[in-house]
Amino acid sequence: MSTPKTIFEKIWNAHVVKHSEGYPDALFIDRHFIHEVTSPQAFDGLRKRGIKVFNTSRTTATADHNVPTKDQHLPIKEALSRHQVDTLRKNCKEFGVELYDLGHPFQGIVHIIGPELGLTLPGMTIVCGDSHTSTHGAFGNIAFGIGTSEVEQVLATQCILQYKPKTMKIEINGVLGKGVVSKDIILYIISKISASGATGFFVEYAGSTIRSLTMEARMTICNMSIEMGARGGLIAPDETTFNYIKERKFAPQGAAFDLAVKNWKQLATDEGAVYDKVLKFDAADIAPMITYGTNPGMGIKITDRIPRPEELKDTSEQTSFKKSLEYMGLKPGSQLLGQPIDYVFIGSCTNARIEDLRLVANIVKGKKKAGSVEVWVIPGSKQVEEQAKKEGLDIIFNAAGFELRSPGCSACLGMNEDKVPPGKYCISTSNRNFEGRQGPKSRTFLASPLSAAVAAITGKVTDVREFVN
Amino acid sequence: MKEKFTTLKTTGVPLAMENIDTDQIIPARFLKATTREGFGENLFRDWRYDNDNQPIKSFVLNDAKYSGKILIAGKNFGCGSSREHAAWSIYDYGFRVIVSSFFADIFKNNALNNGLLPIVVSDSFLLQLLALIEEKPSTEIIVNLENQFLQVGSVRENFEINAYKKTCLMSGYDDIDYLLSLNNEIKKFDLAHS
Ligand code: SF4
Numbered sequence: 006m007s008t009p010k011t012i013f014e015k016i017w018n019a020h021v022v023k024h025s026e027g028y029p030d031a032l033f034i035d036r037h038f039i040h041e042v043t044s045p046q047a048f049d050g051l052r053k054r055g056i057k058v059f060n061t062s063r064t065t066a067t068a069d070h071n072v073p074t075k076d077q078h079l080p081i082k083e084a085l086s087r088h089q090v091d092t093l094r095k096n097c098k099e100f101g102v103e104l105y106d107l108g109h110p111f112q113g114i115v116h117i118i119g120p121e122l123g124l125t126l127p128g129m130t131i132v133c134g135d136s137h138t139s140t141h142g143a144f145g146n147i148a149f150g151i152g153t154s155e156v157e158q159v160l161a162t163q164c165i166l167q168y169k170p171k172t173m174k175i176e177i178n179g180v181l182g183k184g185v186v187s188k189d190i191i192l193y194i195i196s197k198i199s200a201s202g203a204t205g206f207f208v209e210y211a212g213s214t215i216r217s218l219t220m221e222a223r224m225t226i227c228n229m230s231i232e233m234g235a236r237g238g239l240i241a242p243d244e245t246t247f248n249y250i251k252e253r254k255f256a257p258q259g260a261a262f263d264l265a266v267k268n269w270k271q272l273a274t275d276e277g278a279v280y281d282k283v284l285k286f287d288a289a290d291i292a293p294m295i296t297y298g299t300n301p302g303m304g305i306k307i308t309d310r311i312p313r314p315e316e317l318k319d320t321s322e323q324t325s326f327k328k329s330l331e332y333m334g335l336k337p338g339s340q341l342l343g344q345p346i347d348y349v350f351i352g353s354c355t356n357a358r359i360e361d362l363r364l365v366a367n368i369v370k371g372k373k374k375a376g377s378v379e380v381w382v383i384p385g386s387k388q389v390e391e392q393a394k395k396e397g398l399d400i401i402f403n404a405a406g407f408e409l410r411s412p413g414c415s416a417c418l419g420m421n422e423d424k425v426p427p428g429k430y431c432i433s434t435s436n437r438n439f440e441g442r443q444g445p446k447s448r449t450f451l452a453s454p455l456s457a458a459v460a461a462i463t464g465k466v467t468d469v470r471e472f473v474n
Numbered sequence: 475m476k477e478k479f480t481t482l483k484t485t486g487v488p489l490a491m492e493n494i495d496t497d498q499i500i501p502a503r504f505l506k507a508t509t510r511e512g513f514g515e516n517l518f519r520d521w522r523y524d525n526d527n528q529p530i531k532s533f534v535l536n537d538a539k540y541s542g543k544i545l546i547a548g549k550n551f552g553c554g555s556s557r558e559h560a561a562w563s564i565y566d567y568g569f570r571v572i573v574s575s576f577f578a579d580i581f582k583n584n585a586l587n588n589g590l591l592p593i594v595v596s597d598s599f600l601l602q603l604l605a606l607i608e609e610k611p612s613t614e615i616i617v618n619l620e621n622q623f624l625q626v627g628s629v630r631e632n633f634e635i636n637a638y639k640k641t642c643l644m645s646g647y648d649d650i651d652y653l654l655s656l657n658n659e660i661k662k663f664d665l666a667h668s
Contacts, residue, residue, distance in 0.1 A: 085506040
């Protein structure tokens, strides 16, 4: 019998085109997603070498990072953003790459459109010049972010040179409490192991809690793998996965689908396979979470107090901890509950899928946002936007004073028009609370769509469990 | 294909400062460009030019005494962001080697991926090197990649480099050239997996 293998090893081994001692592996890439920010120099490189894109059918492009979320039919106002999107258009045309441009029914955040179009499948290797490519791992594949030189490598050769990372299993068992959703699971894990706790590892999430989640909830977890330093994160595919994929636009259809499912079922980690590290958590210990600092590891249960510097496990971090709280304008030892907020951002590749919007609509239905708060709901894709409208969620949002806009990365990063002003507090469903991430001097609290929605209504950080009763 | 890197005999530019981060190497406002060229012009932009775009005389890159293809910098060079623009700008300016006693991990990798050789030397060797050049800017430095040493006059120090990256630099190969050499194997693989 062959040695038992993890799902990660199975997929990796199946994609090694060449392995030589002392050399990194040449790994074949099944699917390559590109967007306007990290691709122009890569196309330039191809042009200079006089070569084509290796296999255009494995490459998909969209415009997301720099795009406005209002009046998308008009030319982009900001000159540099407009230039990057125009350059993407030119490059895709010249090299024959499919582009889901602004206004196209499939346009959206790159990590949202891949899964919803059935381009993201189990057993694949997937890359994109963006760190949150880990999102796709929810389908049981190896997906990770790459730099521009690597984007050029993949465009030119459909391969990438990589050294095999170590493997880590994170197991979560048990039933989640009231008001606790997948965003809380991942914020909880990162708060336990820190923003660098999985550096050098590729993570597999397992356990009964993970199994009970929908595909969209699983994507939220895999999305933030990178925020604990992991190269990527994945979840073995199961019936939930297959049901989600079935009949999606670019997924195998009919008999081809049945055959694919048969193969996908072989991917799960073998009994007895060895990981370099294993961590276990109990779902009962997870509560609605919120971050108070300027890295995603600085999270607490929403009812807890912000730690004092002397309570930190790692005392060498006291200086940066104090600097972080100063930036946030918060006091050590104080509670976040009741903290007034100015902006609510519901969006990003972490939490802008239809289920997220339904969660929010459900809780705000018949209620109104607090007067002082500005609320942005940014669907992750054109398809999510259309679906939300079909279900009448836009009417609920409108009545509540929430603004449903057009798809894009929006206030997840201050690269487009949607920015949180200096000094203002924003409760956000995105994945990074770095200094200036949502705009110069902006202050970010990361939380679940539920927690963001109730904060919009009360105007302050609120425990969703009290709100829903 | 990049230039082949075997042995380099050149003078060096001393930048005796520690913790030079990627934002100093190339300020963030120049990052929205869509090409890889021309970044050399903005290398150390805010140290090189004043607010009226006049060269700041005291900065080493504006000092005619110093020239050559080697940049010698203080400890922890290249910390900060993972963007490749920092490596592009140094290469585009004309440097082929950077010497320091410590490099930020990602920067080091980006440099190697872009034909720029980062050499880690001991703190004492670094100080010696900086002193020699400042005293006599025409001091010749030899970088021998094959035998992995750096020599100034009679002083010599060996350095480490990943075997694969060394092969790439010496043959003028980069990752893409290496992968292109596997083209037939990749094509077969692609067909078998579609
Ligand atoms: S939504 Fe945010 S994290 Fe996701 S791809 Fe866009 S900028 Fe990156």
